[in-house]
Amino acid sequence: MEQITVVPGARPLEALANQVARLGPEATAVARRERIDDLQASFAAGKNGLQASLAELANNDAVLLIVDQFEEVFTHARPEDGNPSASSRFIENIAHVATAATGGSGSC
16 A cells, blocks of 8 residues: 655645656656646546546555644645636546545545
């Protein structure tokens, strides 16, 4: 089982993308930056981005996702690239993965 820890900070989608990108194969600095950018765009596009990315990069293995300092989503987040809903998208992606992992029961 893979484990990743995310501290949302002021840019929660970028923080999430940075950690999820670690699941993929080793990459050059340029390729890693491109992977992070692609992940961030996927997370911003909708609630399914994180689930799809975890399935692909972790080869469908289990992943333990820890969000440390979750309150930063509310206290530190600012609009990312003109998108005022970055905090909302972060929460939607996390909630979608948690719900899917529990078979839709909503409990983890």
